[in-house]
Amino acid sequence: EAGVAQSPRYKIIEKRQSVAFWCNPISGHATLYWYQQILGQGPKLLIQFQNNGVVDDSQLPKDRFSAERLKGVDSTLKIQPAKLEDSAVYLCASSSPQGGPNTGELFFGEGSRLTVL
């Protein structure tokens, strides 16, 4: 079974530029999560999708961050314009309809590391 795919793995940009990250979840996984992990900290949930609908985006800085999952499969997270404090690893995770945090079946991708200069 293929895992959660993310790209790019690394990205370096100047502040005020824009960047986009892509995630393809495990096939059949209806729920998709984007987490932000700042160096030395635990991951923080930015947004959660159920199919193509948003379940929770309460911690997404909506003035600069946006995310979409148009066909209920892969997803894109965009930052525009980027700030220095956005330097972090952006992790995508997915879970099946039977899985999720209540069962522990949350599968993570390898992450996209963003450096903002």
Next chain:
Amino acid sequence: SQQGEEDPQALSIQEGENATMNCSYKTSINNLQWYRQNSGRGLVHLILIRSNEREKHSGRLRVTLDTSKKSSSLLITASRAADTASYFCALYGGATNKLIFGTGTLLAVQP
């Protein structure tokens, strides 16, 4: 905040020794989970313990949960160099219905 606080922040042991890391929290939970993160990689789920459970085992892992003290511990027995990683507790339940990760413990196992 529902975030778990872990200690120690860093732990260095020799191969073959046991490693214990702790997680304390402040809110009610449905379950508590432990994840491992190797350097530069994603998180891997290790074990889940529900609020009505006190102890769980999985291979060399043993997790305990004390809901009266709002704390959990993860014990890795007979550690190996390959266990070198960051370990995070994650809390599920309470008011937020989200999985909230703790601050992590960086474990280094010296060969």
